[in-house]
Amino acid sequence: xxxxxxxxxxxxxxxxxxxxxxxxxxxxxxxxxxxxxxxxxxxxxxxxxxxxxxxxxxxxxxxxxxxxxxxxxxxxxxxxxxxxxxxxxxxxxxxxxxxxxxxxxxxxxxxxxxxxxxxxxxxxxxxxxxxxxxxxxxxxxxxxxxxxxxxxxxxxxxxxxxxxxxxxxxxxxxxxxxxxxxxxxxxxxxxxxxxxxxxxxxxxxxxxxxxxxxxxxxxxxxxxxxxxxxxxxxxxxxxxxxxxxxxxxxxxxxxxxxxxxxxxxxxxxxxxxxxxxxxxxxxxxxxxxxxxxxxxxxxxx
DNA sequence: GGAGTTAAGCTACCCCGTTA
DNA sequence: TAACGGGGTAGCTTAACTCC
Numbered sequence: 001x002x003x004x005x006x007x008x009x010x011x012x013x014x015x016x017x018x019x020x021x022x023x024x025x026x027x028x029x030x031x032x033x034x035x036x037x038x039x040x041x042x043x044x045x046x047x048x049x050x051x052x053x054x055x056x057x058x059x060x061x062x063x064x065x066x067x068x069x070x071x072x073x074x075x076x077x078x079x080x081x082x083x084x085x086x087x088x089x090x091x092x093x094x095x096x097x098x099x100x101x102x103x104x105x106x107x108x109x110x111x112x113x114x115x116x117x118x119x120x121x122x123x124x125x126x127x128x129x130x131x132x133x134x135x136x137x138x139x140x141x142x143x144x145x146x147x148x149x150x151x152x153x154x155x156x157x158x159x160x161x162x163x164x165x166x167x168x169x170x171x172x173x174x175x176x177x178x179x180x181x182x183x184x185x186x187x188x189x190x191x192x193x194x195x196x197x198x199x200x201x202x203x204x205x206x207x208x209x210x211x212x213x214x215x216x217x218x219x220x221x222x223x224x225x226x227x228x229x230x231x232x233x234x235x236x237x238x239x240x241x242x243x244x245x246x247x248x249x250x251x252x253x254x255x256x257x258x259x260x261x262x263x264x265x266x267x268x269x270x271x272x273x274x275x276x277x278x279x280x281x282x283x284x285x286x287x288x289x290x291x292x293x294x295x296x297x298x299x300x301x
Numbered sequence: 302g303g304a305g306t307t308a309a310g311c312t313a314c315c316c317c318g319t320t321a
Numbered sequence: 322t323a324a325c326g327g328g329g330t331a332g333c334t335t336a337a338c339t340c341c
Contacts, residue, residue: 023305036333038306060305 103151166298
């Protein structure tokens with residue numbers, strides 16, 4: 001395919017069609033008429049030799065070819081935008097930028113309060129949109145710009161994404177302060193005999209603890225799984241369950257509740273809280289500013 | 302009724318030949 | 322070599338039509 005035959009604006013139209021799934025909406029977004037966008041779609045179909053979008057009721061669904069084209073075209077356009085509009089200095093004090101960040105409730109508890117306080121103080125017009133995004137969808141959201149940054153544990157990130165550890169975290173046990181089985185402290189026997197509460201976003205009843213127990217030929221009973229650690233202070237004081245969670249989150253709960261922290265009676269590897277972003281955005285000064293702040297928060301956490 | 306496609310007409314731009 | 326002018330073409334709009 002000869003690049004001289006390709007109108008770059010068609011790629012912009014393709015990007016909008018992928019985003020909105022509607023010729024009319026894409027046209028409105030780009031400030032053109034709907035027939036003009038329809039014409040662009042016809043030319044795209046000719047160019048790629050594929051329908052690209054097929055009508056299904058009131059929406060235009062992308063074909064497999066269109067889906068495969070989305071990320072490379074989006075990346076190419078992002079690089080072009082950076083090349084054409086070289087980034088200026090990020091003026092935090094006056095910027096009205098909105099940062100989209102994903103993370104679980106652990107990041108929301110441990111990192112977000114510090115980030116929100118810093119931003120409110122140093123960048124009062126900057127807005128944060130913190131949301132939960134399904135783990136498998138995070139790379140695509142970063143690629144397409146729907147997310148600026150993702151916070152979490154990312155063991156095998158795609159090479160096109162950049163990763164920076166923020167801090168290492170160890171596990172501790174959290175149970176009610178007057179737990180009858182823990183008056184002499186946490187032992188392995190008590191740990192395996194107690195009912196457990198597991199915090200898991202995926203809903204499956206296995207975790208790092210089960211892996212460590214399994215190496216010693218032991219098991220535990222997970223009596224309850226919950227998707228958010230924030231409910232622990234409501235549940236644990238009224239039950240005999242024990243939860244194994246990160247130290248920093250436990251330290252947030254224990255002082256103000258009837259909960260006590262115990263060491264895990266098992267050798268467990270610490271885990272890393274990291275931030276991940278698209279390498280396409282490497283030169284984005286606003287994102288660099290945000291990453292610097294998160295690095296500082298990670299060091300102090 | 303809403304959304305996509307097609308047709309007709311208009312306009313701006315590009316290409317190329319001519320001229321100074 | 323640069324400027325100018327004419328023809329061709331691409332892309333836009335509106336209007337009408339089709340489809341779900």
